[in-house]
Amino acid sequence: MRIDVFTIFPQMVEHFVDQSLLGRARREGRLDVRVHDLRSCATDPHRSVDDAPFGGGAGMVLMPEPVFAAVEAVDPPRPLLYLSPAGRRFDQAVARELAALEGFSLLCGRYEGVDERIREHLCDGELSIGDFVLSGGEVAAMVVVEAVARLVPGVMGNVASAEDESFSDGLLEYPHYTRPANFRGWTVPEVLRSGDHGRIARWRRAQALRRTLDRRPDLIEARGGISAEERKLLAEFGLDGDLPPTGDEP
Numbered sequence: 001m002r003i004d005v006f007t008i009f010p011q012m013v014e015h016f017v018d019q020s021l022l023g024r025a026r027r028e029g030r031l032d033v034r035v036h037d038l039r040s041c042a043t044d045p046h047r048s049v050d051d052a053p054f055g056g057g058a059g060m061v062l063m064p065e066p067v068f069a070a071v072e073a074v075d076p077p078r079p080l081l082y083l084s085p086a087g088r089r090f091d092q093a094v095a096r097e098l099a100a101l102e103g104f105s106l107l108c109g110r111y112e113g114v115d116e117r118i119r120e121h122l123c124d125g126e127l128s129i130g131d132f133v134l135s136g137g138e139v140a141a142m143v144v145v146e147a148v149a150r151l152v153p154g155v156m157g158n159v160a161s162a163e164d165e166s167f168s169d170g171l172l173e174y175p176h177y178t179r180p181a182n183f184r185g186w187t188v189p190e191v192l193r194s195g196d197h198g199r200i201a202r203w204r205r206a207q208a209l210r211r212t213l214d215r216r217p218d219l220i221e222a223r224g225g226i227s228a229e230e231r232k233l234l235a236e237f238g239l240d241g242d243l244p245p246t247g248d249e250p
């Protein structure tokens with residue numbers, strides 16, 4: 001998979017990639033991340049990439065010339081997605097969509113954002129990592145790159161755990177424990193030490209259901225509620241208190 005990132009702070013993104021598992025994947029040729037400096041295409045001696053907004057107002061705006069020139073010089077993989085609070089909300093489903101592509105590209109804004117012609121005529125879409133405003137798209141780009149790359153088989157080398165974790169089937173993940181079995185009197189649930197793999201799998205699923213019910217009822221609603229079989233599973237482990245009504249119940 002190839003991911004191109006366009007930014008005025010290439011070192012920020014490079015450093016992040018380099019210092020994480022992504023860097024290893026890149027060095028070993030499993031992931032092709034290319035970071036491009038938007039200033040490299042600035043035409044004036046000050047390497048300006050921003051200018052004041054037409055119509056007045058606070059802040060500066062990224063100019064079209066250097067951004068178009070930087071992208072056109074590279075012909076990066078499409079879609080080219082502009083990171084923006086006004087974009088489509090990035091979540092695990094979007095990460096999966098992007099992970100299925102051969103590649104894609106990200107444009108990081110700064111200041112008040114980018115000239116509207118960049119959004120309209122250069123980019124193919126927009127992504128937001130949440131309803132808050134960052135000072136630039138770099139952190140958002142890093143979020144997207146990491147979340148996507150770990151879903152690409154062979155990139156991070158642990159597909160089984162990616163399949164098991166939060167959101168993979170619309171649920172939050174079950175709790176994990178490691179040694180010691182007794183830490184300050186807090187013990188690991190007996191079932192995890194039982195060696196009964198069928199029961200462990202059922203317990204984990206019940207825990208994932210319970211955790212999602214308690215913390216993210218919106219996710220339960222989105223997947224159509226709790227089935228009769230899941231209700232039974234919760235009851236098996238005493239986790240069936242306060243269940244919402246299910247569609248398939250009388």
Ligand code: SAM
Nearest residue numbers: 083084109112113128129133134135136137140
């Ligand atoms: N004036 C813009 C607005 O109100 O939508 C915000 C600009 S913000 C200070 C600067 C840059 O940070 C944006 O161009 C965008 O690239 C990035 N950014 C800020 N919040 C973001 C978010 N929630 N998701 C993705 N990118 C974000």
